[in-house]
Amino acid sequence: MQLHEANRLLDPSAMSLETGYERLPDGVLHVACRTDLHGCTGEMFEWWFRFRPDTQKYVWWHPVDHVFSDWLECRDGTHVGSIHRVEEFFTGQPAEKLLIQFRDAGEFFDAGAYRTAREHGHISAAVCGRVGFGWDAPRLPDGRILGGRLLHIGRDTAWGCVLRSHFFIGQDLPGLGKSPEEVAEMVPDAFGGALLTHCYNEFTFLSRFLPSLFIAENRTSHPVSLPW
Template sequence: MPFTGLDALLDPTPLPLETGFERDADGVLHIACRTDLHGVSGEMFEWWFRSRPLTQQYIWWHPIDHVASNWVEGVEGELPGSIHLAEERFGHLPAQQVAVQFRDPEEFFTPAAYRQARSEGRITGAVCGRIGNGFDAERDEDGRVLGNRLMHLCRDTPWGSALRSNFYFGVDLVGKLTPQQMAETFTDEFGREVLRHCYNEFTFLSRFLPSLYVGEHRDTIPVPEPW
């Protein structure tokens, strides 16, 4: 699916690529990953990112690949405008430092289509951002991090939520690098390891997030007793 066709993600109908990776004619590497989050709602998913997990919580999230976590800019408790400075591994590849600048989802989708998908429950959680290489990632004149894109979209189900994660590596390098250079920068091996990493980190997260969310919101939501 090309980067220009993102509105297709707002429809839960299965897409030709739900889990896997592909490369478009410009060399952009697209990685898609579907993860079933049992017991997790879209609101829980968004709250986890709004809570700005630091290094200890970040390691809980993926005890194999995650190394360190810090947050800058933005407003605490709100996601758009916040920047996550993360150090992480993708499988056996060396650890990398990345800056993830979270943005309003309406920057990625047709605003009216996105709002309708939210109102109809086709999307119940959305976390979208720009990924830059290194903690001092390059930005444009408006302060937007340059490099790559990510979109995590949840749809609530009777058993939890279905998560679609999509990454586009090299979006801001189109025209600056040839397709061959893009393929050498973002290799197929990298695509496989990001896919594996994404599935694992959100599977790990789904194992503890429901209990954590209930504990943090026990004064405002009912807490079901196991016995």
């Protein structure tokens, strides 16, 4: 799947690549990971990014790989527009300093298809963004970060939330004149496997504490009655 085919993620039926990675014709590395978040909802998942975890809570998210967390350009009530400045390892790979710029879903999906998917319950969460490698990652004149893309799409079920995470690493390199071979050299296959394992582990860790944290932080708006 290429980035321009992202609308496919709005359909809950099985995809040809739910978990794995592939090299696209232009050299971009596409990584897909499905994680089952038991006891979670799409609302909780989106809230986690609005909650803007500090370094301590970022380490909860992945106790092995996560190192540092800070937030820039934040807006009240939304994760869209904020930039997550992080340092993390990727399953044994060297530590990376990243800028993750969260963007409106409309940048990646057809507006009508996205609205319909929300209304019909085909998706319950969408956290999308641009990924820059290095805290000094280049930007376009309008402020958009150059690098890769990430799409986290959630769907609520009776037991929890199905999360589809798709990454397009090196997405902007072909447009900067890099050949498929040069892109592949800059973002090697080994990183695809490392990112896949990292993604599955971090969201599995998150699912273990997110429901209780969400309830604790939202007791006024989401009161819970215990059965005892």
